[in-house]
Amino acid sequence: KMSATELKRSVPDILNDLNYTVGLMDNLLQWAKAQMKADAIHPEKVNIGESVEEVMLLLGLQAKSKRIHIQNKTRPGMYGYVDRNMNILVLRNLLSNAIKFTPENGTISVGAHEHSSFIEIYVKDSGVGISPESIRKINNNDFYSTKGTASESGTGLGLLLCKEFLAKNNSRLHIESEPGTGSIFSYSIPMCA
Secondary structure (H helix, E strand, O other), rough: OOOOHHHHHHHHHHHHHHHHHHHHHHHHHHHHHHHOOOOOOEEEEEEEHHHHHHHHHHOOHHHHHHOOOEOOOOOOOOEEEHHHHHHHHHHHHHHHHHHHHOOOEEEEEEEEEOOOOOOEEEEEOOOOOOOOHHHHHHHHHOOOOOOOOOOOOOOOEEEEEEEHHHOOOOOOOOOOOOOOOOOOOOOOEEOOO
């Protein structure tokens, strides 16, 4: 019994709730699968740019609802050797967090730098930033969750999963941030020829 105008106004909130629920369910399923399979990973040759595009498409409506511009800064032909599903999960969580903590009309860059034997993948945002104390909590695997710039909620499970999956792929999460200046989350994977 809602009018078209009321329904239209409700769509962004419904979308945020749906994205949160889907993300939470995916994280829980991946965590449960990881617990059952212990160290089961399946590294393969993965096109980094295509993975970034896939995750950007998946989270496009979430970014659009906050008028956030996301740029893919990867170059074509960049391949890494990593478990594809775990890499997608890490990228999705990092990008989702960047959207969550970036105010309306902000920007996010997802890219990669090639080094001699590895590729460093990063998600850089123009968001609210993270305090040194909060970074310590994340690095120490302390349960950590806070509200986003549009009061989006979280569970703290996403970054814990990212860290666990990166460790299984012989990598780790690196965080650079200062309150008020945005954040850069990055990790490295072996390069494929």
